Amino acid sequence: xxxxxxxxxxxxxxxxxxxxxxxxxxxxxxxxxxxxxxxxxxxxxxxxxxxxxxxxxxxxxxxxxxxxxxxxxxxxxxxxxxxxxxxxxxxxxxxxxxxxxxxxxxxxxxxxxxxxxxxxxxxxxxxxxxxxxxxxxxxxxxxxxxxxxxxxxxxxxxxxxxxxxxxxxxxxxxxxxxxxxxxxxxxxxxxxxxxxxxxxxxxxxxxxxxxxxxxxxxxxxxxxxxxxxxxxxxxxxxxxxxxxxxxxxxxxxxxxxxxxxxxxxxxxxxxxxxxxxxxxxxxxxxxxxxxxxxxxxxxxxxxxxxxxxxxxxxxxxxxxxxxx
Amino acid sequence: xxxxxxxxxxxxxxxxxxxxxxxxxxxxxxxxxxxxxxxxxxxxxxxxxxxxxxxxxxxxxxxxxxxxxxxxxxxxxxxxxxxxxxxxxxxxxxxxxxxxxxxxxxxxxxxxxxxxxxxxxxxxxxxxxxxxxxxxxxxxxxxxxxxxxxxxxxxxxxxxxxxxxxxxxxxxxxxxxxxxxxxxxxxxxxxxxxxxxxxxxxxxxxxxxxxxxxxxxxxxxxxxxxxxxxxxxxxxxxxxxxxxxxxxxxxxxxxxxxxxxxxxxxxxxxxxxxxxxxxxxxxxxxxxxxxxxxxxxxxxxxxxxxxxxxxxxxxxxxxxxxxxxxxxxxxx
Amino acid sequence: xxxxxxxxxxxxxxxxxxxxxxxxxxxxxxxxxxxxxxxxxxxxxxxxxxxxxxxxxxxxxxxxxxxxxxxxxxxxxxxxxxxxxxxxxxxxxxxxxxxxxxxxxxxxxxxxxxxxxxxxxxxxxxxxxxxxxxxxxxx
Numbered sequence: 061x062x063x064x065x066x067x068x069x070x071x072x073x074x075x076x077x078x079x080x081x082x083x084x085x086x087x088x089x090x091x092x093x094x095x096x097x098x099x100x101x102x103x104x105x106x107x108x109x110x111x112x113x114x115x116x117x118x119x120x121x122x123x124x125x126x127x128x129x130x131x132x133x134x135x136x137x138x139x140x141x142x143x144x145x146x147x148x149x150x151x152x153x154x155x156x157x158x159x160x161x162x163x164x165x166x167x168x169x170x171x172x173x174x175x176x177x178x179x180x181x182x183x184x185x186x187x188x189x190x191x192x193x194x195x196x197x198x199x200x201x202x203x204x205x206x207x208x209x210x211x212x213x214x215x216x217x218x219x220x221x222x223x224x225x226x227x228x229x230x231x232x233x234x235x236x237x238x239x240x241x242x243x244x245x246x247x248x249x250x251x252x253x254x255x256x257x258x259x260x261x262x263x264x265x266x267x268x269x270x271x272x273x274x275x276x277x278x279x280x281x282x283x284x285x286x287x288x289x290x291x292x293x294x295x296x297x298x299x300x301x302x303x304x305x306x307x308x309x310x311x312x313x314x315x316x317x318x319x320x321x322x323x324x325x326x327x328x329x330x331x332x333x334x335x336x337x338x339x340x341x342x343x344x345x346x347x348x349x350x351x352x353x354x355x356x357x358x359x360x361x362x363x364x365x366x367x368x369x370x371x372x373x374x375x376x377x378x379x380x381x382x383x384x
Numbered sequence: 385x386x387x388x389x390x391x392x393x394x395x396x397x398x399x400x401x402x403x404x405x406x407x408x409x410x411x412x413x414x415x416x417x418x419x420x421x422x423x424x425x426x427x428x429x430x431x432x433x434x435x436x437x438x439x440x441x442x443x444x445x446x447x448x449x450x451x452x453x454x455x456x457x458x459x460x461x462x463x464x465x466x467x468x469x470x471x472x473x474x475x476x477x478x479x480x481x482x483x484x485x486x487x488x489x490x491x492x493x494x495x496x497x498x499x500x501x502x503x504x505x506x507x508x509x510x511x512x513x514x515x516x517x518x519x520x521x522x523x524x525x526x527x528x529x530x531x532x533x534x535x536x537x538x539x540x541x542x543x544x545x546x547x548x549x550x551x552x553x554x555x556x557x558x559x560x561x562x563x564x565x566x567x568x569x570x571x572x573x574x575x576x577x578x579x580x581x582x583x584x585x586x587x588x589x590x591x592x593x594x595x596x597x598x599x600x601x602x603x604x605x606x607x608x609x610x611x612x613x614x615x616x617x618x619x620x621x622x623x624x625x626x627x628x629x630x631x632x633x634x635x636x637x638x639x640x641x642x643x644x645x646x647x648x649x650x651x652x653x654x655x656x657x658x659x660x661x662x663x664x665x666x667x668x669x670x671x672x673x674x675x676x677x678x679x680x681x682x683x684x685x686x687x688x689x690x691x692x693x694x695x696x697x698x699x700x701x702x703x704x705x706x707x708x709x710x711x712x713x714x715x716x
Numbered sequence: 717x718x719x720x721x722x723x724x725x726x727x728x729x730x731x732x733x734x735x736x737x738x739x740x741x742x743x744x745x746x747x748x749x750x751x752x753x754x755x756x757x758x759x760x761x762x763x764x765x766x767x768x769x770x771x772x773x774x775x776x777x778x779x780x781x782x783x784x785x786x787x788x789x790x791x792x793x794x795x796x797x798x799x800x801x802x803x804x805x806x807x808x809x810x811x812x813x814x815x816x817x818x819x820x821x822x823x824x825x826x827x828x829x830x831x832x833x834x835x836x837x838x839x840x841x842x843x844x845x846x847x848x849x850x851x852x853x854x855x
Contacts, residue, residue, distance in 0.1 A: 089702045091585065092515075096702035097611045116701060121611060172415060175515075182515040183584045248809070256811025256849065265413070267437065267446065269646070271615035275700050285764050287651055297656075308764040309771070310633040311643040313446045314853045320767045323806055327763050330802045342700035344436060344617050346414060352806065359805045364798075378794045382801070449854060639854050 062190050065163060066110040068231045069135060072161050073105045080159060081130030084121050086114040093185040093197075094171055097121055102133075110135070112190045115168040115213065117336040119143035119277035123152050131157045137165035138237070141224030142368065143277040143334035149373050150332075152280065155226075162227030164235050166190060167208070167216030172346070174211045179204055215337040215350050218243070225369065241358045247351065263322065264315040265345040272339035272349055273325055278332050285309075286321050326352040331360045331374025385546055386561035387568050391430075392536050392543040393471055396506055398425035399558060400468045405504070408442050408469040410435055419469065430471055430538075433514040434692055438623035439476050440483060442469050443499045446644050450495070450630070454637035462494035468504040474529040475519045475690040477507050479623025481531045482680075482688055486626050495642075504551055507532035511575065513582040516693025518706050521587040524691060526579050537572055544572050585693065587706045589677075596678040599712045600670075608708050609666035611701040616646035618672065618695035618703075624688045627652070647671050673708055721775035721841040723750045725834070726765070728758045730788040731823045732780035738827030746831040747838040750778075757781070759792025763803045766817065770850040776841040780820040780830070793821070812849055816841065 073083055080102055086095035088109040095114040099121060100107060117140050125132050136144060141162060147153045169188075178185070180199040189196045195206045216222075220237040224230065247255070273279045286309045309320055326349075333356070339349045360366050364380040388395075393409075400407050401423070410417045412429040416436040422428055452458045472480075487496035509527035510517075519526055529535055533552030537544040544564060547556050564572075619625040629645035629652075632638055645652055648669065653662045662668045680688035689705065696704045727733040733754045739746060755761060758781025769777050779800060781793040800819040808814040818837055822830045 089704065090707055091704070092702070094702060099610055116611070120613065176415070181584055252808075252811045252813070254811070255809065259810045267620050269616035269620040270649070271613070271617045271700060274613040274615035283651070285762075287649075308762075308768045310631050310641065311447075311629065311645075312633055312641060312852075312854060313643070316850050316853060317771070319810065320771055320850065323767060323803075323810070324764050327799075327802055327806065338700065342613075342615065342617070344621060344698040346416070352809070355809045356802060356806065359802060363801060363805070375795075375798070378791055378798075381794055381797055447854070633854065634852070641854070 062111045063187075065231055066108065069110055069161060069163070070105050070108055072229050072231065073102070073108065073133065076102060076133050076159065077131070079131050080133045081128075082125055082132045083108075084118045084125070084132060084134040086110055086116075086135065091183045093174075093182060093188050099125065110163070111188050112167070112169040112195065112208075113171060113174070113188055115171065115341060117143055117275075117277055117334075117338050119147055119334075119336075120275070120280075122158065123147055123277065123280065126153050126157070131159060133159040133161060135161050135163060136224055136227070137163050137168070138219060138222040138224055139165075139334050139336035141226055142221060143336055145226055146278060146332050146334055146368070146373075149371065160224065160227045160229075162224035162230045164223040164230065164232035165216075165219075166222070166235070167212045167219070169195065169208075169211045170213040171341070174206075177206050177211055213337060213341070215335065215340065218354070219335070239361070241354065241361075244351065244355050244358050259319060260315045262347050263318040266313070266315075266318040266322070266347060267345060268311060268313050268318060268321065269344065271342040271344065272322075272347075275338040275342040276329075277334065277336070277338070278329055279325065285324055322349065322352060326356060329353055330356045331364075331366055331368060333357060334368075385544060385564040385569065385572075386556070387564045388543045388545050388559060388561055390542070392545055392559065393430055393506065393508060394425050394428060395559065396534075396555065397422065397428055397470050400470070400504070400555070401425065404466065406465050406467045408439060408467070410471050419472075428471070430508065433510070433512060433517075434473055434475070434694070436621070436694070436698075438479060438621055438692065438694060439469055439472055440479060440623050440625075442467065443480070443496055443503060444483060444487070444626065444628075444644075448495055448642040449639050450642055451640040452638075453632075453634075453640065462498040464499040464502045466502050466504075467499065468506065470506040471508045472505060472532070473510060473692070474507060474526055474532075474535075475517075475524060475692040476623050477505060477529040477532050478519075478524055478690045479692070480505065482624045482684075482686070482690070483626060485684055504555065505532045505534075506552075506555075507535035509535060509537040510579055511538055513579060513584070514693060514697075515584060516696045517583060517691060518585040518587055518693060519691030520580065520583055521585075521589060521706075522687045522689055522691045523589075527576050537575070539568065539571055539575070542568070544568060585696075585706050587689075587691070588710050589687070592677055592709070593681055595712050595714060596674060598714065600674070602713055604711075604713050605670040606666045608703065609664075609669040612648075612665050612669050612703060613701060614648050614650065614665045614668060615700065616644075616648055617698050617700065618705075619646040619648055620644060621694040621698055623690055623692060623694075624676070647675070669703070673705065676705070677709060719842055719846060721749050721838060721846070722773060723747075723776040723778065723834075723838060723841060724769045724774045725750050725752045725778040725780055726755050726758065726761045727752050727780040728782060728788075728793075729754055729756050731782035731786060732758070732820070732830065734824035735780075735822040735826045735830040738824065739831040740827075742827050744827055744831040746834040749838050749841075750834045757787065757789050757792035758796035759787070759789065759794070761796060761799070763799050766803060767850065770812075770816070770847060771852050773847075773851050775844075775847040776816045776818070776837060778818045778820055778834075778837060780822050783821045783823055786823060813844065813847070815844065816847055 087098045184199040222235040409428040417432040419439040487493040676689040
C-alpha cells in the first residue's frame with residue numbers, strides 16, 4: 061500500500077535531525093496522477109506524495125544541491141540509492157551530508173503503459189494505489205483495477221536490489237532482488253545481421269535530443285564528447301585551434317551516427333550504471349536503451365567478475381582483467 | 385462544404401502517390417504515431433490524437449546539407465519534390481504557419497521556401513481532445529484552419545471535405561464529392577461541440593504580456609527549473625521551435641550541415657569569448673517560456689505556442705508549460 | 717580492382733611504435749594499408765576515437781601497446797584492455813563486425829611479430845571486404 065508508505069515517509073521526515081536543510085522528495089503533479097521531484101524545506105512535509113508513479117531518480121538533484129550548504133534528506137528507492145552510492149564513490153556527493161530515507165521498492169509503473177491502460181482522463185484521477193498485485197486507480201467515484209504486471213516498468217523486473225543497501229532509515233520490508241540477464245541472452249541468440257538490422261531500425265528513430273544523456277545521474281560531464289562546441293574555448297583560443305579540435309561526432313542524425321553516439325554514451329557507464337532506467341523512460345521515441353546498458357552490466361559481471369557494490373570504482377580496478 | 389462517402393484521407397494518399405507526390409502521413413510505430421514518407425496507402429493509420437513528433441521536419445529537416453567541400457566547393461541548391469502532408473492536425477497547421485512567418489517573412493530562407501512552395505497540406509480536424517491539448521487557450525480551434533489546402537472532418541461513415549485553396553481544389557476535383565446536406569452540417573456542429581467540451585487543460589492568457597514582463601526577474605523561474613535536466617525534448621518535439629546550428633562535418637572533405645539546435649543546451653548561447661548569457665538552466669528554461677508567450681508576441685503579434693501539448697506529455701521530469709504560465713506570480 | 721583496405725593502428729610510443737620502427741629498419745615487409753597513429757600510451761586511446769575511425773571509413777582498427785606489465789606508465793595497457801573488451805563486446809552485441817577491431821601486444825623488440833600480425837590482419841580485412849556499417853552516410 062503506497063499510502064501507508066507515504067505516511068511512514070512523512071513520519072520519518074517530521075523527525076529528521078535538526079541540521080537538515082532540504083528534503084528531496086516527490087510531490088504530486090497538478091492535473092496528472094504522476095509525481096515529480098521537488099526540493100522541499102523541512103516544514104513542507106505535508107506536500108509530499110508517493111506512489112508507484114514516483115519514478116524519477118533524485119540523484120541528479122542531490123548532486124546539484126551539494127553545491128549549496130546544508131544537509132540533504134532524500135527519498136530513495138533501490139535504484140536511486142545505487143546511483144547515489146556510485147556518485148559517492150566518484151566523490152560527487154558527500155555521504156555525511158546526506159540522510160537517505162530508503163524505500164523498499166516493488167517496482168514502478170511505466171507511465172506510458174499506464175496512460176494506455178487507464179480508462180479515465182488524466183486530470184480526473186484522484187489516486188493510484190498499489191495493493192498486492194493490482195493497481196487501483198480511483199476517479200469520479202469509480203475505480204479501475206489494473207494488474208501490476210501489465211503496467212510495471214520492464215526494467216524493474218530485472219532489478220537486482222529493490223531495497224537500498226545503504227540507508228539511514230528503511231521503510232517497508234526488505235525485498236530480494238535477482239541477477240537476471242535472460243532478455244540479453246535471448247537477444248544474443250539472434251545472428252549478427254539480425255541484430256544489426258534491429259539496432260539500425262531502433263537508431264533510425266533517434267532524434268538526438270540528448271535527453272538520455274541529460275536525465276542520467278551518471279552523465280554529469282560539463283561538456284560531452286559529442287557536443288558541437290570545442291572543449292577548450294577561451295578568449296585566447298585562436299580560430300585555428302578551434303577548427304582543428306578533434307570532433308568525434310557532429311549533430312548528424314542518421315542511424316549509424318546515432319549508434320556511434322549511443323555506443324560512446326553507454327561505454328562510459330560500464331560498471332557504473334545504476335539501472336534506474338531514466339534514459340529509457342525519458343526517450344521520446346521509446347528506444348530500448350537499457351538493453352545496451354544491461355549488456356555492459358552483463359559483461360562487467362561475467363568477464364570482469366565485478367559487482368557494483370564494491371567500494372573501488374570499476375574503472376580504477378585493474379586486478380579483474382581476464383587472462384591473456 | 386463537400387462530403388465524401390468513405391475514407392477521403394486514405395484515398396487521397398493513394399491518389400497523391402499515383403500522381404508522383406512524396407507523401408508524409410501518420411504511421412503507427414510501436415506505441416505512437418509519427419509522420420513518415422509512405423509508399424503505400426495501407427501503411428497509414430489515422431487513428432490518433434496527435435503524432436509524437438511534430439511534422440516540422442517536412443519543411444525544416446533535422447539535417448539539411450547546404451554545401452559539400454573537398455577539392456572543390458559544391459553548393460547544394462534549394463530544391464524540393466512535389467510533397468504532400470496528409471492528416472496534419474489544426475495545431476500543427478498553425479505551427480507550419482508560424483514557421484512560415486519565421487523563414488519567409490523578413491528574410492527568405494531558400495531551402496525552406498523550396499520545400500514550402502511544393503507542399504500540399506491536407507488537414508484532419510480533431511474528434512477528441514487529448515489529455516495534454518490546450519489549443520483553444522491560444523486562440524486556435526481543433527477543427528478549423530484557414531491555412532490548410534484541404535481540411536477533412538471525420539463523421540464516422542463519411543468525411544466532410546472543406547477546400548481552402550486552389551491547390552486543394554485541384555486535388556479535390558479528382559474525387560467524387562457531393563454537397564453536404566443539412567444533416568451533415570448539423571452532425572459536424574454537434575461533433576465540434578463535443579470536441580470543445582472534451583478539453584481538460586487550459587492556459588490563462590489574460591494580460592499575459594504584462595504578467596510576463598513583470599515576472600521576468602522573479603525567483604519563480606528558478607523554482608520551475610529546479611528539476612529541469614536541460615534536455616532537448618521540448619524544443620525538438622515543438623512544432624514552432626526553429627533554432628538551428630550550422631557546422632561542418634569532416635576535415636579536409638566533408639559537408640556543411642544545418643541541424644536543429646535547442647535553447648535548452650548550454651552550448652547554444654556560448655560565445656567564443658567563453659561568455660554565456662544563459663549560463664544557468666533556469667535562464668534557459670525561462671527563455672523557452674518567454675519565447676513562446678512573450679518575445680514572439682512582441683515581435684510577431686501572436687503566441688508561438690500552438691497548444692499541442694507534446695512538450696508536456698514527453699517531459700521526463702514533468703514540467704508543464706500550461707501550469708508554468710498559469711502560475712506566473714504577479715506583483716514581483 | 718582489388719579491395720584496398722584502410723587500417724588504422726594506434727601504436728604506443730614506447731613499445732609498439734618502436735616495434736613498427738624495428739620492422740622497418742629490419743626491412744621486414746608489411747602492407748601499406750596500415751596507417752599508424754602514434755599515441756603516448758595505448759591507455760589513452762578513447763573508444764570514441766575507434767568509433768570515429770570506423771565512421772571516417774576505416775576498414776579495421778588496431779590498438780597496439782606494450783605487453784602486460786611492461787607499460788611505461790605502469791598500468792596504461794590494462795586500461796586499454798578493459799576498454800577494448802567492453803567496446804568489442806558492445807560492437808558484437810549491436811551486430812557490428814567485431815573482428816575488425818583488434819588489440820595487439822607488441823614490444824619494441826618484436827618487429828617481426830608486428831609485421832606478421834599486420835600482414836595477417838590486413839589479409840583478414842581483405843577477405844571481409846569494405847566496412848560500410850558505421851561509415852559516414854552524408855558525403
